[in-house]
Each structure stands twice: as C-alpha cells, then as structure tokens.
Amino acid sequence: MTTHSVAAPDADAGARVHAVRHRYARRGDRATVRGRAYAAYLVALFGLIYLVPVFYAASTSPALVSVGSSADATPVACALAAAACWGAQLAGRFWGPLVIQPFLLYVFMSTDLSPASYLGAIARRRLVYAGAATLVTACAAAYLTTDLFDRLGTALPGLAAAVGLGAFAAVAWLWGQVRAVPDNLALASGAGAMALVVAAPSRLAPGGGGGLWLLALVLAAGAAALGRAALRSIRTVDLARLARESARASQARAYAWTGTLHHALDLYRPEPRGLTSALIRSGGLLRGYLAQGATRALRTLGRAIAAVASLLIGGAVLALGAAGPEGGPALFAWMAGAVGVYLGSGWVSETWRGLRDELTLPPLFGERWGGTLARTLTWPVVAVTAGACLGGGLALLAPWPWRGAPVADAAPLVAGSVVLALGARFLREMKLHLPLELLLPIVTPLGDLSGLRIVAWQFDGVVAVVIGVATMNAVPSALGAAALGIGVAACCVWMGLRRTGWAHRGLLSRLGRGENGRATRGSSR
Template sequence: MSASLGPVREVWAQRSRARTRGDLLYLLYVVAMGAVVLGLPALLSAGRALARGDVLALLLSAGAPPTAIALSLAVAAGLVGLGAVRGPALLPPFFTATLAGGPLPRGRVLRRPFARALLLPLLAGALPAVLVAATLMAADRTGPGTAALLALAGVGLGLLWGGAWSAGQLLRPTPRRLLILLVGLGAAIAAAPPLMAVRELARGMWSQSVAPSDGQVAAWAVGLVAAGAAGIALCTALLGRLRGTELAAQATRWEAATTSATATDLAGAAGAFRALPAAGRRLRAIGGGPTVLLYARRDAVAWLRTPDRCAGGALAVLLGAVALGGAPLLPGPAAWTALLLGALALRTGAGAFVDGIRHGVHTLGAPPLLGQRAGTQLLLHAAAPGLLLVTFGALGGTLVAVVVGGAASGPVMLPVAVAATVLAARAWEAAKGTMPLALATPIPTPQGDLSVLVMLAWQADAVVVPLLGAAALLLVLPSGPGAVLLTAAALVGLLVLLTRRRLRELQA
C-alpha cells in the first residue's frame, strides 16, 4: 500500500460537508482579521491599563527574569504531565484505528493533528509576551523593535512548551516522572533567588531597575526560537514511536470528554480524565475505630491508589497556597494575579482529594447503608480532605512567612481560609446535578440566541464562586485575623446551606 495520505484525503474530501480550500482560506481570513481588529487592540488597551508604577517596577526589576524562568519551567512540568493524559498528537478513535493503527507510517499520519495542537502552547506563550511588550511600550520604556523581539521570545517559549507537551506523550511513565521532577527542580532553583529577595523588598533585587538591552532581548528571542524549533523537530521525528494502545486510550478518553462538554456536562468531561486506580491493591480500606477515622482511612487509601494524581494534586495545592500567601505582599494588579492563580491552583489540586464527596452525592438514589444519608456521608468524607487542604494551606503560607521574615499573619491566614472555602465549594459543586432544562430555553435577541450565556454561567459558577470567595478574603485581610475568620466562616456556612438545598432538590 502507498505510504502517501493523498488517497485518504481525496476520499475524505468527497464528503457532503467537507470543507473546500475556499472555506479554509475564508476561515484563516476571519481568524486573522479577528486578531487584528479585536485581539490586538484589546492587548494594547490592557497594556495601557497596566502601565502604572507598581507594575512597571516589577516588570523592570532584577527579580523579573528569574521569576519568568521559574514560571515557564513550572508550566513545562505541568505540560509534561498533561501529555500522559491528552497528548498533542491525537486523532479521533476512528482515525486512530484506521490510519494511525494501519499500514501507513504513524508519524506521517500524526503530523497534522500535532501541528494543530501546537497552536495552543504558541498562543499561551505569545499572548503574555505581547501583553508585557504592550505595557512597556505604553510607558515609553521600549520601542517597537524590542517589543517585536519580546513577542518572538514568547513564540519560542510556546514552541518549548509544545515540545514538553509532546515529550509527556512520548515518554514512558518512569522517564516521564523523572523529567517532571527535573524540570520542577529547575523551576524551584530559578525561583529561589527572587523569593529570598522578598525579605529585602525595599532594597533587594525587586527594587533594582535593570531593563534588558536590545541585544539581550534579541539573544533570548533567537535562543528560545532555535531551542523550541529543535525540540519540535525532534518530537515530530519521534511521532512514529507513539504506542497504539495509549493513542487509542487517549482518543477514547478525549472523545468522551468532548461529548460530555458538548452536552454541557463539564463535570462528566472532567471525570473522563481522572486516573484509574493502579496501585496499592493490598491496602486495607476497611478497619475499626470511630466512623470519622474509618471514612478518613477510606479516602486516604483511595488517594494512594492513584499516586500520580495524588502527588500532582498535593503539589498544586501547595503551590496555590504559596501564591495566595504571597498575594498580600504584592502591590496592585500583581496581588490580584497571584490571588487568581493561587485560588485556581488550589481548587484544581483539591479535585484529587474530593472523590469521596462525589461518591456521597452519587449515593442519593440508593438505599441508605448503615443508616447514613448522603448529607452525613458528605460531612464524613470532608474530614480527610479538609484536614489535608488546611494543612497544605498553612504549610504554603508558613513558607512565605519564613521567606519574608515578617511577623504578619496574613500570608498564613489567607491560604488556610481559602482552602476551607474551596472545600465547601467543591462539595457544593458535587451536589450540582444536571443542568435544568429551563436554562436551555431560547432567548432570541437581535444579536442571536443568548441562552448559551445562561448555560455557560450555570457551568462557570463552580469556578467563579471560589475565586469570589478568595477575593473577599483578600479584601478583609487588612482588618485583621478575626475578620478573615469571620468571613471564611460565613462563606463556608453559606456554601453548606446551599449544598444542603441542592441535596434536597436532588432527592425530590
């Protein structure tokens, strides 16, 4: 059989709904014009809004480059782990079985989906770089040439992230874990100097304005693009070594997730990516003792059955706590950015430890075993993850407090309070149930049907509510620890009442 994909593409192009070359050119035209007419002005406006003294002081300080390197390496480590779940070189299950699993060269078959998937890390790397360049240009701290080089450096960073994502798909479990540890260690080493310099914020590297020269920016841009291109070329050459069983598993998982997401079942879409238990089969989940300890033991054994997911969740919670602990110490938009990233990381990491709460909600339709109703099971299953999240929150905040060297309680109080709020929000999210059909009622307007916005709002509340709670806690933090505790207690109590109401609605 011919190794060319030409005959396959000819057959596929004969479909009644196949896109013609004109359709593709029109799509490219729409995307390009949208980026020029909408995207670029939005970035320039955001740059003008961020061109303020506190933001410029951080961007031009000596601590900004190592911080950027640390964040980039941390993202790369996360992408390596993501490649094990959903890699960039992926086809639908049908094409995975017929093309990637057929006599055609697998590497050639996977090149096109691999190239399409690289657009995501490219945008993720280029957009922040363009935003930084727009901010510096708005403040007259750099010219168009240097701004273009910064954008080029962002493209190179995106290529490196794409290579890390592909490496996670190509490597076996043990080398993948070693690579994640190595890249994570590099991120920690890069982050150490700027973190230690926070202790001397008024006279350390964060107060030293060291604007890079055009030559330095050009060297970084060329180096990043060259390294990224080399990494992508190497990964492209190795696509043929991808294992068919893993490709099929990832394709099936991704199709199930996209189907659930299309049906507005985002919880089901997220559940498609949860790791299956593969370790600790001989661990005893049942034992004696009080009921609370029995449930905590069951939850702990369930965590240990998926060690990679458990370790990733714990690391995300700890990093989120560190970011939340540093938010009160940062000025202006930097504080809110740290709060947003920290709350998102803490919420994402907490998902690995609340399977017991989800199980308690799923027992609503079953007869109550041992006289324990769903609400009681939720409370019992919340003990272990609550203790874990609060402990990691206190640990992350304590690390920030030790590094800063101050006596303020804010860096410790904020992560602990946000951890408690996130756990309550996770329980409220688990009791959400299916979307009411009334929300899908069409809302005709001259601009089109707006019912999709209502459905998106219903889905997004699981993420928005923890972020709003974290923002409220940061706002009351200057009033003292008592105000933080009262606000956290009020938020948790409100979420508990809302969870109880949802459970009653599900039981009705």
C-alpha cells in the same frame, strides 16, 4: 471503506493519506461553509466588543507590573518557560497532538502505512498551531499586565523569548505523548535546570541586558533538538494506547460540547491501584476515616502528589496575597492561591463523588446522615486544611519585603479563603446534568448571552472562589472578611445540596428520621 476505494494501489503513502483525509472531510456531518462563517462572525464580534476595549484600556493605563529592564524580566520569563514546558508535557500525557478521530485512526491502522506517514503531517501541523497560540497568549498576557512592550529595548528581546517559548512548549507537548515517563522526567529536570542557569546571570549581574536574548536562543535550540527526536519517535508510538486516547478524547469532546464538562473531566481520572488490603484492619473491620482517606489518596499516587503540590503552593501564594498590600498583584496572588487550594481539594480525595452518590441515590445502609458526612468529608477537610495552612504558615513566617499586613490580620483571611475553597469544591462536586433552564436565551443589546451563563455553570467552583475573594478584599476588617468567606462557603454548600434534590424541608425531615431511628434502636436495646 478500504484504501483501494480511495486511492490507486501504486500511489505513494502521502497520496494515500491525502485521499483518506479528503474522503473523511467530505462526510455527511462535516462543518458547512455557513457554519464556519457564523463562527468567524461570533469570534469577530466577541473581539470587537470585549477584547478591543480591554487592550485599549491596557494601553492607556499604567501597567500592573512594571518591568524596569530586560534583566528584571529574565527570571520571571525563565520560570514561565519551565512551567510551560511542564504543563505541555502533562497535557501531552492526556491529550497530545497525535489524538485524532477514532474512525480515521482505525482506517489508517487497517492499512500497511507506517505511523509516521499519517501521523507526522498531523503532528507538524498541530505543533505549528500550538506554537502560534502560545506565542499570541504570551504576548497578550505580557501586553496586558506589564510594560514590556512599551520600550523597544525590552520589546524585541521579549518578543524573541515569546517565540522561543511557543516553539519549545509545542515540542514539549509532542514529547509528553510519544516518549516514556523517564524521558519526560529528564526533560522536566532539564527545563528546570535550564531556567536556573539562564536566570542566574541576571540576578548576579543586574546590569546585563542579554538575559531574554539568551533565553530565546536556548529555547530555540532546545525546540530544534527535541523536535527532531520527538518526530522520529512517532514511528514507534503505541497505536493501541493512541486508539484508547483518541476514543476517550472523542467522548470527552462530546460531553464538553453538550454542556457537561465535569463528565468529560471524569474520564481522565486515574484508576486506583494497589493498597486494597490496607483499608481493612487485621480483625476484618474498616480503618478510621482518616486512614481510609489517606489510603484511597495513595492509590492514585500521581494525583496525590499533584494535590500536595497544589495545596502547598496555593496556600503559600494565598497567604502572601492576603498579607500583601491592598490592590495590585496582591489581589491576583490571593485569587490564584485560593484557586490552587480549590484545585488541590479536588485532587486530594475521591470521596467527593461518593458523597454525591450517597446524596442522590437511595441510602444503602439506612438514613444515617452523620455517618455520611463523617465518612466522606473527614479526610478532604483535614488534608486541605493541613496542606494550605502549612504552605501559608511557611510563607507568612518567611521575611518577604512586600508584605503589608501582620500575621494576625492575614491568618483570618487565609482561614476564610480555605473554607471558601472547600465550599466551592462541594458546589462543584454536587453537579449533575446541565439544567434545561440554562439553555433559555438571554436577550441583551449585545446579543444572546446565555452562553456566558453556561460557561459560568461549567466553572462554577472557580467563579465562586474568584468572586468570594474579590468580595472579601473589599471588606476593611479581617474578621469581617473571614466571616464573609465562611458565609459564601455556606451558600455554596446549600446550593450544592439543592443540586442533589435536597430541599430545606426534606433535609430537616431526613435528619429527624435519622435521629428517631437512632433513638428507636437505643430504646430497643
């Protein structure tokens, strides 16, 4: 298909782009009206059955977090604004608003049109969608967890801050894709400084009530300034890099729609760089297991930095939640910290995938079971334990006013949660293809709920961590809760081994063959 077949030669750029998009929208595999109506029906049914009762319960029950005034909510809103900016920039580096279908991008690139003529409209439309989604999400989260919208004096500035947050996060999403790394670092630093400057007056003068209005004004001004600069940068975007990102996004979307989200996430793993010679000693032998793991982690430096930050912050939040008073924000902090440790355990090492390959593929160097575990699990276990314990220890030693449990009771809970996170990570990394039995329908009065089972299988590690922490919270004894967490981790390990095709009898027989092989080699010597 050429541009001459879809538009007149003398047509302007806008008409030509519209003609190409119109022709592409009329392709054979496009979504039908009946399909869109059915999707809208499912969304409406989900909202009627699940969302409406949740919002009704939130409106008739006491708020989880009480907001006394807008000045009290300003520091939290500033922190959320900075975090949203950083998250949007990071998302833009991997999947930005300019990512479109590879074929459509190829058609546009084969013409004489400038990138701004066919990417500008797409970027503006997606920024509007992203800003609206951020606004709705922020307002819904504030309504469900706080009493910010219960009073008019805090509802209006809170809504204004949410609008500014949506606009600023959407622009930061585009900025993360079209600008270079130094520019993104400058924006991230500026967002952090802005959050500190806006939050400082509310902490120094708690009686002031204009903190949220000031935050909304700063976010709106920043969104307007950054938006103009980001949209002007579209004309200089690297089309070759955009084509690679679009192809990878299309493949990841296909994996996600077919129930293999873990394969889609594997496409975004960074490629290791450098330090290859550091794995080998001067004598030609491989270094120790810890040295190998640390070197492999440093070969993906950005991923290693994210892992360190996630482990330290997750360990600190986990310790504060475990040591906090029962119920309320402490339980959510406990769960969030455990999930952070779980995420950091996956980013800290690539040896999880090597362990999965060694368990599922024929052994290359013989069936030496102990060597496999020591070679692949030494570094992630040591790194996760050290990072989480360091962050949790610093958090427990600091004087927090809302801490309810002593250190002696919180330490077993933290240890059990770390073991639980490692077990959940093992369960997730041993995942292979989607089992066909998950596609069988589950007929209930609420309809077919097999989709929920598929979603739970996709995020089984997070589900295991959340359920495990909730169960540990119900145990009155700290040692009993820690033992329960270790038991759940053992169940996760066993389920992970079963995913790789290892039955109980096969595991024991392979262990026996490994021991017999070592004994035979020892006797022959």
